[in-house]
Amino acid sequence: MDNFSPAESKTPESPIDYFPQVTTLSVPSLYLAPMKTPKRLLPLIEDGLIDEVLHPLMSGKEATVYVVRCGQEIRCAKVYKDAAQRSFKQAVQYREGRKGRNSRRQRAIEKGSKFGRGQQEAEWHNAEVDALYKLSDAGVRVPEPFGCFDGVLLMELITDQNGEAAPRLNDVTVPADLAVEDHATVMEYVKLMLCAGLVHGDLSEFNVLVNEDGPIIIDLPQAVDAAGNNHAKSMLTRDVNNMTQYYGQFAPELLNSRYADEMWSLYEQGELLPSTVLSGEFQSIDKEADVDSVMSQIKEAYKEKLEREARMREED
Numbered sequence: 319m320d321n322f323s324p325a326e327s328k329t330p331e332s333p334i335d336y337f338p339q340v341t342t343l344s345v346p347s348l349y350l351a352p353m354k355t356p357k358r359l360l361p362l363i364e365d366g367l368i369d370e371v372l373h374p375l376m377s378g379k380e381a382t383v384y385v386v387r388c389g390q391e392i393r394c395a396k397v398y399k400d401a402a403q404r405s406f407k408q409a410v411q412y413r414e415g416r417k418g419r420n421s422r423r424q425r426a427i428e429k430g431s432k433f434g435r436g437q438q439e440a441e442w443h444n445a446e447v448d449a450l451y452k453l454s455d456a457g458v459r460v461p462e463p464f465g466c467f468d469g470v471l472l473m474e475l476i477t478d479q480n481g482e483a484a485p486r487l488n489d490v491t492v493p494a495d496l497a498v499e500d501h502a503t504v505m506e507y508v509k510l511m512l513c514a515g516l517v518h519g520d521l522s523e524f525n526v527l528v529n530e531d532g533p534i535i536i537d538l539p540q541a542v543d544a545a546g547n548n549h550a551k552s553m554l555t556r557d558v559n560n561m562t563q564y565y566g567q568f569a570p571e572l573l574n575s576r577y578a579d580e581m582w583s584l585y586e587q588g589e590l591l592p593s594t595v596l597s598g599e600f601q602s603i604d605k606e607a608d609v610d611s612v613m614s615q616i617k618e619a620y621k622e623k624l625e626r627e628a629r630m631r632e633e634d
């Protein structure tokens with residue numbers, strides 16, 4: 319139905335228990351041998367933003383994430399792949415409505431010049447860090463951002479209670495009562511995002527981490543402008559449906575909820591507020607056409623016409 323398919327494929331991996339939490343990291347934390355610093359991280363080391371690259375965490379279609387040390391802090395560094403290696407998230411549907419339209423930059427992007435491609439890359443890199451700052455201000459639980467430098471996003475490493483990188487929802491199974499609670503939390507985050515003018519655009523069990531404090535939303539370079547993008551409603555609906563289907567595996571009653579319709583309808587009417595309490599219910603209001611009143615207006619107009627014609631005949 320929609321032509322923007324999610325970046326990650328949904329091949330099921332064997333889920334593991336939410337409790338005890340075990341991660342399915344591709345590189346175990348025992349991997350402590352010093353690694354050669356990846357080329358893209360060298361400028362950050364030279365600038366003193368990173369002291370040491372500890373190990374790669376995950377390499378996806380869009381980015382490679384490394385665990386790094388910055389002074390006493392362990393953080394993560396997301397290195398975006400070049401445009402040519404990336405897949406769907408650059409699709410025009412996502413960029414529509416982003417700021418910069420009509421500017422010299424936007425014209426260059428549209429022309430696809432070398433300068434334009436460079437600008438587009440920079441916009442792409444900045445979109446995620448901007449969204450992280452905006453959402454953390456709005457009360458959405460996201461990794462704390464520390465800036466984006468030369469196409470590398472530095473952010474908080476989300477960990478579980480053992481200090482390991484937190485698993486994705488796709489890596490865990492969730493007890494039914496917790497599924498209901500966490501689903502409500504994610505719906506709350508989607509609502510706060512919409513109030514802040516953003517739709518995630520790629521929300522799924524692959525882009526939500528979980529630890530003992532609940533879910534954390536990640537991976538936002540494609541976040542779309544809710545007011546300026548014609549696909550915002552369909553993307554919001556897909557985001558909400560993905561999350562409802564995920565939690566609905568563990569708590570099937572969630573599958574009847576209608577959060578996307580409810581949120582969008584309030585948003586469109588300018589009535590969605592961070593404090594709005596959502597019910598998950600939605601009644602589409604199809605106002606029945608008031609046929610009687612339309613008919614009497616037509617009759618009235620016809621009567622006036624006849625009277626006018628009669629007056630004109632009398633005057634002749």
Ligand SMILES: Nc1ncnc2c1ncn2[C@@H]1O[C@H](COP(=O)(O)OP(=O)(O)O)[C@@H](O)[C@H]1O
Nearest residue numbers: 376378379380381383461474475476483536537
């Ligand atoms: N802040 C973070 N803390 C812990 N793990 C993270 C963090 N950010 C990303 N990851 C891990 O790296 C993976 C890839 O990051 P993501 O932002 O989703 O990029 P991609 O666009 O490649 O999917 C995630 O699925 C997650 O496992």
Ligand SMILES: [Mg+2]
Nearest residue numbers: 378524525537
């Ligand atoms: Mg991802």
